[in-house]
Amino acid sequence: MNIKSLSTISRDIDMAAILAYAEITGDFNPIHVDPAFAATTAMGGVIAHGTLSMNLIWQLVSANFGIEACNGASIDIRFARPVRVGDRVTAGGVSRPEGGYDVWVRNQEDVAVIEGTMQPGKPKAHGGQGGREP
Amino acid sequence: MSGPQPGGNPDACGGEPPVLTFDRFVVGKSYGSLTEAPDAALVGHWRGLYPQDEFPADCAPPAMATVLMMRAYMHLLSPRPPGNIHARQQMTLGAPIRLGDSVSTEVECVGKELRRERRYVTVRARGTNQHGVACFDGVLTLIWAA
Numbered sequence: 001m002n003i004k005s006l007s008t009i010s011r012d013i014d015m016a017a018i019l020a021y022a023e024i025t026g027d028f029n030p031i032h033v034d035p036a037f038a039a040t041t042a043m044g045g046v047i048a049h050g051t052l053s054m055n056l057i058w059q060l061v062s063a064n065f066g067i068e069a070c071n072g073a074s075i076d077i078r079f080a081r082p083v084r085v086g087d088r089v090t091a092g093g094v095s096r097p098e099g100g101y102d103v104w105v106r107n108q109e110d111v112a113v114i115e116g117t118m119q120p121g122k123p124k125a126h127g128g129q130g131g132r133e134p
Numbered sequence: 135m136s137g138p139q140p141g142g143n144p145d146a147c148g149g150e151p152p153v154l155t156f157d158r159f160v161v162g163k164s165y166g167s168l169t170e171a172p173d174a175a176l177v178g179h180w181r182g183l184y185p186q187d188e189f190p191a192d193c194a195p196p197a198m199a200t201v202l203m204m205r206a207y208m209h210l211l212s213p214r215p216p217g218n219i220h221a222r223q224q225m226t227l228g229a230p231i232r233l234g235d236s237v238s239t240e241v242e243c244v245g246k247e248l249r250r251e252r253r254y255v256t257v258r259a260r261g262t263n264q265h266g267v268a269c270f271d272g273v274l275t276l277i278w279a280a
Contacts, residue, residue, distance in 0.1 A: 009186060020183050024176065025204045030216070041217070050220045051200050058197035058227070059187050067189055070196035074226040079219075121227070 006064045006101065008092040009056050013048050015085050021052045047082035053105045053114055054079075056091035060103065065120045072121025077103070081113045093118060153213050156253040156278045159243045167240040168206040172198055172231060194231040199270035202231075203259040206239035207274065211257065217279035221254075224275075228261075228268035236264040244273070253278040 011017070022028050027049055030037035038046040054077060061073045083089055093103035096117070105114035152158065172194040180187070180195055189195045203225070231237060238261065245256035255278045261269040 011184070017183060020179065024179050024183070025201050026208050027204060049204075051204060051223070054223060055184065055197040055200055058195075058200070059184065062188065062196060063186075067196065070227050071230060072227065073196075074224070076222075076224045078222045 003064055004095050006060050006093040008090050009059050010090040013083050013087045013089060018048050021049050043082060046085050050079040053083055053089050056105055057103050057118060060091050061120050069120040075118045077114050077116030080115050083113050153215055154211055155280050159246050159255055161243050161245055163243050165210045165241045167238045168209050169236055169238040171236045192233055196227055198231055199227055202237050202239055202261055203272045206241050206259055210241045215280035219277040221277050222275035225272040227270050231269050237261045237269055
């Protein structure tokens with residue numbers, strides 16, 4: 001299946017989301033969870049975990065190609081800019097002539113916070129504990 | 135989620151391990167593995183965070199691989215200097231992770247490099263289930279703070 005432009009997925013990034021993600025990952029770096037500390041850093045305030053937004057790219061795969069396409073899917077992304085409390089981020093992508101997709105996560109100002117490429121997996125029948133190896 | 139297994143970086147005397155600075159990284163060294171079992175409680179937290187994410191009831195969401203990778207990174211490469219920056223992520227997903235699976239994530243340093251006065255550390259995190267089947271393979275590129 002080839003989709004020229006992927007259906008987008010958005011999420012509001014508030015402090016509650018950052019704290020919930022810190023709980024899930026165990027990443028309580030004060031740059032993410034301590035506004036007083038974060039204000040003293042070069043970032044000038046709290047920034048969200050990069051992978052909190054990156055996960056939206058994986059969700060693009062399942063939402064656009066079906067969850068089976070996650071098996072063998074790959075990404076290569078860079079965290080281009082920080083995501084701040086109060087941002088609304090949107091993940092999307094377009095097909096590349098050479099195959100795969102250019103993907104991004106952009107904030108409410110349409111500025112890319114994550115950029116890179118994504119290749120969906122090729123769905124196949126599987127059962128038991130099978131699956132394509134990375 | 136089961137508790138983490140011992141896998142830190144204690145010093146020879148059993149005291150607090152030294153901070154894992156750039157100079158202490160050894161390219162090619164495995165820093166151990168962390169085995170965890172995603173459970174319904176963790177998936178419940180995930181659904182609260184990403185309510186639009188759809189996945190089978192008996193499985194963890196595909197992106198849970200990211201969580202397992204980050205938890206292993208946090209646990210095994212510790213203590214870290216404050217202020218590290220996650221600059222790049224390469225990752226491939228493998229077999230679906232089902233609730234009750236035990237996923238072991240091995241963390242290895244695969245590169246370090248000084249570039250434009252920045253300390254780049256590259257870490258590979260590979261997760262396999264209890265059957266030895268690969269669930270994910272991730273490469274984190276980090277700018278190390280010290």
